[in-house]
Amino acid sequence: DAGVIQSPRHEVTEMGQEVTLRCKPISGHDYLFWYRQTMMRGLELLIYFNNNVPIDDSGMPEDRFSAKMPNASFSTLKIQPSEPRDSAVYFCASLRLDYMNEQFFGPGTRLTVL
Amino acid sequence: AQTVTQSQPEMSVQEAETVTLSCTYDTSENNYYLFWYKQPPSRQMILVIRQEAYKQQNATENRFSVNFQKAAKSFSLKISDSQLGDTAMYFCAFMRNPTNNAGNMLTFGGGTRLMVKP
Numbered sequence: 001d002a003g004v005i006q007s008p009r010h011e012v013t014e015m016g017q018e019v020t021l022r023c024k025p026i027s028g029h030d031y032l033f034w035y036r037q038t039m040m041r042g043l044e045l046l047i048y049f050n051n052n053v054p055i056d057d058s059g060m061p062e063d064r065f066s067a068k069m070p071n072a073s074f075s076t077l078k079i080q081p082s083e084p085r086d087s088a089v090y091f092c093a094s095l096r097l098d099y100m101n102e103q104f105f106g107p108g109t110r111l112t113v114l
Numbered sequence: 115a116q117t118v119t120q121s122q123p124e125m126s127v128q129e130a131e132t133v134t135l136s137c138t139y140d141t142s143e144n145n146y147y148l149f150w151y152k153q154p155p156s157r158q159m160i161l162v163i164r165q166e167a168y169k170q171q172n173a174t175e176n177r178f179s180v181n182f183q184k185a186a187k188s189f190s191l192k193i194s195d196s197q198l199g200d201t202a203m204y205f206c207a208f209m210r211n212p213t214n215n216a217g218n219m220l221t222f223g224g225g226t227r228l229m230v231k232p
Contacts, residue, residue: 031218043222089157095218101147103220105159
């Protein structure tokens with residue numbers, strides 16, 4: 001398996017623009033997580049899905065952020081409009097609930113908002 | 115809510131020596147999982163070792179082992195025979211009992227930056 005795939009790896013945009021981050025989880029995994037990593041706040045959960053259904057979005061910073069999972073193999077995280085304080089590394093991770101309970105992380109998307 | 119604390123922002127160790135990274139956590143749960151993740155400069159998150167709270171035996175993976183003290187809510191990572199490739203950020207993470215929908219996310223500590231010196 002190719003692991004969790006994220007695109008793009010790097011994104012530079014200007015304040016006010018819409019940004020869409022993409023994630024393909026590992027096949028057969030029924031949980032998908034979006035995390036954000038910043039120097040100030042460390043690694044924090046934004047939202048997670050189970051069987052394509054959002055379970056907990058309490059970590060989503062504000063209405064400018066939205067996430068969807070239209071099917072088991074694809075999820076998006078959208079920021080509209082983007083602001084400089086959204087600059088961070090965004091990770092997607094997937095999980096199959098079994099005795100291992102290991103979350104597999106994608107390589108992350110480094111977002112810079114100018 | 116669960117919290118995870120790593121009190122050592124930075125550490126260094128000489129190659130081939132042993133180093134221990136500290137982690138404490140706070141929870142009212144009885145059944146949970148603990149993890150150590152490694153993040154090298156490539157920023158890829160890599161699982162190093164896991165521990166189930168119901169297991170008394172400390173987990174071991176080659177040069178990596180943990181000291182799990184459930185009563186003290188402590189979960190330290192020991193790296194033996196340190197190698198240059200161990201240079202990375204290390205994150206301690208907590209997961210509640212994953213058998214229900216509310217428990218599957220990871221709560222991370224702030225991380226410890228480890229540098230292995232030649």
